[in-house]
Amino acid sequence: MKLVISILLLISATAFAQKSTDVVAQVGKKTITLEDFNKKYNEVKSQTINPPTKEQFLEDLVRYEMGVQEAEKRNLQKDPIVQDRFNQEMYKALLEKDIGQRVQKIQVSDAEMKAWYAKNPELRTSHILIEFKAGATPAQVAEAKKRATEIYEEVKKSKRPFEELVKLYSDDALSKQVGGDIGWQSRVTLVPNYYEAVVNMKVGEITGLIETQFGFHVIKLTGRRSFENANKRQIRAAVFDEKRKQVFNDYFERMKKSYPIKENKGLLK
Numbered sequence: 001m002k003l004v005i006s007i008l009l010l011i012s013a014t015a016f017a018q019k020s021t022d023v024v025a026q027v028g029k030k031t032i033t034l035e036d037f038n039k040k041y042n043e044v045k046s047q048t049i050n051p052p053t054k055e056q057f058l059e060d061l062v063r064y065e066m067g068v069q070e071a072e073k074r075n076l077q078k079d080p081i082v083q084d085r086f087n088q089e090m091y092k093a094l095l096e097k098d099i100g101q102r103v104q105k106i107q108v109s110d111a112e113m114k115a116w117y118a119k120n121p122e123l124r125t126s127h128i129l130i131e132f133k134a135g136a137t138p139a140q141v142a143e144a145k146k147r148a149t150e151i152y153e154e155v156k157k158s159k160r161p162f163e164e165l166v167k168l169y170s171d172d173a174l175s176k177q178v179g180g181d182i183g184w185q186s187r188v189t190l191v192p193n194y195y196e197a198v199v200n201m202k203v204g205e206i207t208g209l210i211e212t213q214f215g216f217h218v219i220k221l222t223g224r225r226s227f228e229n230a231n232k233r234q235i236r237a238a239v240f241d242e243k244r245k246q247v248f249n250d251y252f253e254r255m256k257k258s259y260p261i262k263e264n265k266g267l268l269k
Contacts, residue, residue, distance in 0.1 A: 024036075030069065098251065106247070113239055116239045120199075121186075122185065123199065125221055126180035126219070127175065128166050129214060131171035155208070186234060202221065207219050
């Protein structure tokens with residue numbers, strides 16, 4: 001008798017078991033099978049702390065399919081903006097397929113970090129900013145430079161502490177309150193022109209005039225941080241980024257051999 005009951009239960013369970021090909025929803029011409037649903041739902045669950053319920057997710061899928069079909073009905077796939085976005089996704093998919101694994105395998109050693117930091121140390125500076133606004137006319141820039149030159153000459157011959165001169169002349173309202181100090185900065189966080197101007201200076205030296213998009217600077221180097229005290233996470237990220245760029249450069253240099261390319265860089269000046 002027990003054997004008969006067990007067989008009946010097995011038959012019953014098999015009859016009502018869900019099949020991966022069972023249709024969860026039919027949206028116009030699109031069929032969403034249980035397999036499709038579970039695959040997408042499990043992917044969402046793995047990527048979020050608070051996933052939707054299955055019922056909510058099914059509603060999202062239905063809305064998605066309706067939206068896609070409606071867009072196709074209106075020929076949005078021919079819209080230039082849509083085509084551009086599609087091309088961007090294809091570009092990203094190509095890179096992921098061809099060099100994604102190479103980028104993921106990039107390793108950064110302590111020796112590489114130290115070598116990079118030797119050329120790109122964290123620096124502390126104070127500055128006097130003679131500002132010109134974004135979009136300033138050539139005349140306005142020239143006027144700012146004239147004023148900056150006069151201030152720089154005054155700084156070079158003055159016996160007063162640099163911090164006092166900052167309070168007298170600087171247009172940087174924020175750093176002006178602390179003697180022009182902008183704290184510890186790196187090549188990653190500073191404007192290139194600014195960093196290049198001070199990286200080879202000795203602590204205590206003053207230089208000028210350095211032009212950036214913010215105006216003209218008179219800069220004093222006040223500190224050079226040792227590797228032991230530097231931001232290791234930032235250094236590792238910088239080295240990784242350089243290696244990643246090299247992977248990209250090698251990849252596209254090889255690809256260029258397959259495409260005729262003509263450039264007129266003179267038009268960029």
